[in-house]
Structure formats: C-alpha cells, structure tokens
Amino acid sequence: MVETMIDKNKNIVDGKALAEELKKDLKREVETLQKPLRLAVIFIGASPASGSFIKRKQAFGKAIGVEVNIFKPDAEIYMSRAKLRFYLADIVHEKANTGIIIQLPLPDELSSRTQYFLDSIVPEKDVDVLSSHAYGKFAMGQFVIQPPLVGTVEVILKQYSIDLRRKNIVMIGAGGKLVGRPICNWFLSQDLAFDAIMKDVSPEDFREKIKRADVIISGVGKAGLVSADMVKDGVVALDAGTSGTSGELKGDLDPEIAKKALLFTPVPGGIGPLTVAMLFKNLITLAKQK
C-alpha cells in the first residue's frame, strides 16, 4: 500500500534534527520581521514535568530571538476562578505579549475547568490553537495557523514524501483534546478518510483495526499500548502519546515497531521537539498578520 521506499536505517524520524533545521529558518524570519516578539507562558502549579517543558520553550525562544516570559500566579490567585480569569485577561491583553500559552495539564483542582481558562486567550495570540474560538477557526478552515501537533505531522509527512490519500489511517485516542481531536479535524478538512479509535476501545476491535492500518497516529499516553506484533510491515507509525514513569518519557508505540515500520517517530526525540518549533512558527505567523 505504501509506495515510498525508505532506507531502513533512516526510517526513524529524528525530531531534534528536524527541529534544528526549522530553528534556523525561524531565526531568519524573526530577524527579517524586526518586531519584538514575546511568548507569555502561564505556568499554574508546580508540576516538574511542566517545568522542564517550559525550559525547552525558553531555550528555543532564546535561540531564535523571541523573548519567553513565564507568568506564575500564586495559589491565592489560581484557586479563585474569578481571580485567575482576571489574571489571565491582563496577560492576554498586554500588547507586548504577542503569543500566549497556558502550560498544561493544570493542577487537579482546576483541570475540569481547563477549557474555560483556555478560552480567555484571543485567537490572534493563541499559538497553541486551544481556545474554542481559535480551534473553531482552524476546524472551519478560517485560521492562518494550525495546532502545533498538526503542523508537526504535516512537516514529517512532507519530509518523507508520504501521501495520506487512499491510505488506511487509524487515529488512536481520537477523543483527546490535545492530539486526537485536532488531528481528526485536520483529516476532515483535508477530506482524508480515517478510522477513529478511542482510548477505551475493546482489545479485539483495537487489534483488528491496527493490523489493517497503513498509517497509525497515537495520542493516548499509555506506554507500549501498541506492540510490534500488532502492526503490519511498512506501517507509518507516528507517536504523539507520552507518559512518564519515574522521569523517563515513554510513547504509546513500542520502539520495536521501528524494525517493521516504513517510518517511525520515537518518544522522546520524535514529535515532541518539533511541536516546540511549530509553536514558535505559529507565533511568527500570527505576528506577521498584524
């Protein structure tokens, strides 16, 4: 089914290397733009994993000439829905903040209101495309940027000349707001047929559908959810699911799949570094619109 043949030694996507390539382009774009750019990162709570993700964003920003400011509200503020909403509004409406992200996940006490807080970001600054408004514009084909994960998948497929038309595509964890839904909406907007599997699918259905798949994208966050014996030879397997066990980041797809795959993105070092680059690409694209 997959027409492109790729050297088996080069079938593992080096997300870091691709992100470095993008970094050079973006640095040049920032220089040309001659406008001060600033990403405001709102960090609520104290998750160590979030802290390390934010450090990566700071480093990337620094490398391309974009200021990255961390806003860390006290518990006194973030434990009050009204106070947090005001706090967010101030940051969103500050002109110097050209892009805004709220680092996810929010602390447990706030997680049921995640979308409510995300909705305080205006589309013109919503580089993650996670507010309802920005997301709707993306889903209806009315937005200049797309969710970083969608951009990442596009970059990888383009880099390896993989065409999704007439492929058997399976999205695992399709209901997830960060991975599944944006990817599915991207398929819908591209008129690409796909099979949407939810994270709680029955094992039999799961196996049958995965076995048929030419392309698998997974975003569940369950280490080793898909093993090598479950996929067919020559599969394109993109892993956007991450789960952390004792500080070590693991993906949904067993690394052994790389031996059978036409293309495979590892965790860590696959999709992750590229989404950071795409975030800054979005920041620059939105700044150009003004």
Added chain:
Amino acid sequence: MVETMIDKNKNIVDGKALAEELKKDLKREVETLQKPLRLAVIFIGASPASGSFIKRKQAFGKAIGVEVNIFKPDAEIYMSRAKLRFYLADIVHEKANTGIIIQLPLPDELSSRTQYFLDSIVPEKDVDVLSSHAYGKFAMGQFVIQPPLVGTVEVILKQYSIDLRRKNIVMIGAGGKLVGRPICNWFLSQDLAFDAIMKDVSPEDFREKIKRADVIISGVGKAGLVSADMVKDGVVALDAGTSGTSGELKGDLDPEIAKKALLFTPVPGGIGPLTVAMLFKNLITLAKQK
C-alpha cells in the same frame, strides 16, 4: 450486534410526527419564557429550494409563537463583500433578533466565502452553530446548544433506545461542513469510535466498510449512493443527505434499505423536519441563557 429489537413495521422514522411532538413542547416553553423571540433568516439570492425551506421555518415559528423575519438583501448589497458584511452586522446586532441564520447554500458567486459570512454571527445568536466561534465552542464542549443535525440524531437514537457504544459506526461524507464534520465532532466529544469515509472514497473501500457497519449516517447529497445489497441486516441507517432532481427530494440511502434496517430515516420526512424543530429548540435554549 444490535441488541434492541424493533417491530419491522415501525422501523421507519416518522420525522414529521416526532417534529410535531417537539412542536408541542417548544410551544409550551415559549409561553413559559414570556420573552419575545425572533428568528432572523437571511436569504441571499433566489434559490427556489431555499425559499421552500424558509417557508417551513416560518410555519414552524408561527406554530410555537416565535416571529420569523426574512431579510433579503438586493444584489447591489450582496455582490459587495464589504456591504454584505455591514448588512449582516446590522441584523446580528439588532437586539430584537434573538437568533440568526443565513440560509444556505449561498449563490455560486459567494459560495467560496460562505464561512466568512457565517462568521459574522455571534455565538449567542448562532442557532445553526455554523460560525467558527460557535462551532469551536461546540467541538470543545463549551456550548449549551449543538448543531441542529446533531440534536436530531440524538433525538432519534433516544426515541428508539439505540446505544452507539461498541457499534461499528460509519460516517459517509465526513468532510462536509453541514453534516459530516459536526457529526464526527460529536462522536469525538462522546468518545465514540467511528469510521470516517469521504464522499470521494474508492468504491471497494466504500463497500467493505459499509458492509461491516452497524450504524450508517450519510450526508453526501448523492441520490441512491448506498443500495440495499450493500448494507447488513439490522443496520441503523440515518440519511442526512439530500439531493433534488426535478423538485423531488432524494436521500443518499436507497429506500429499499428500510426492508433490512433496524431503523431507517427516509428522505423526505425523516431527518429534515426534525432539524427545523431543533433549530427552534436552540433558539429557545440560547434565549434562556440571557
């Protein structure tokens, strides 16, 4: 696979009868609300089909005590993008208009800008849930109403006690903005697995997937796209595709499917009348929010 057994004589959904039931409930709700409600229908161009759809909305509104006003801009206005946008803004911001719809399709000359014009409707009045903003709120689970078609499918499934969990669901024409995308986003928000087929799918893939389906929803607009020999016995077949040939409305699903189906919605008289009722249900729900 389908656990509910339904009398073969009652397996054809009578959309008109269900809409009449809803009409009574809505009339009572409007009376209780004691607020003047008005649906503004913007009718651009002169499509006879649109004219007849609008008449049905007027009749429904009249029956439940909701004023329905038709706004029909001259070509001089609607042929200018700026003028039309101003014209729409006036109607949208008129306080007396509690709900707004733009009757689709737009004339050919404007059709590529359909979403741009729909985006002039504010979410609080967007009873069709077709603006990017309202649509994003719906897709992210942040909206009190849902697209009329989604509400219609829910009403039918509830009426016949059909549970979609663990069913093989196929959405035909998944990329369409009026039917496929809202339905797919509803599945995603409900964590329901589904198979998304596009209108241009290859005939073999098409046949294979349709044959396996426990539930088929179609929204292509191609008369007789699915024939009775293609579906399995006991299928739930919901037809949201309409195409008109010489004034006669036809669905995507061959009427012969009714003989094999557990449940079947005919065209005309199935989903159509119910979506009109759901439109007014949305109008009332939004009015209650204020």
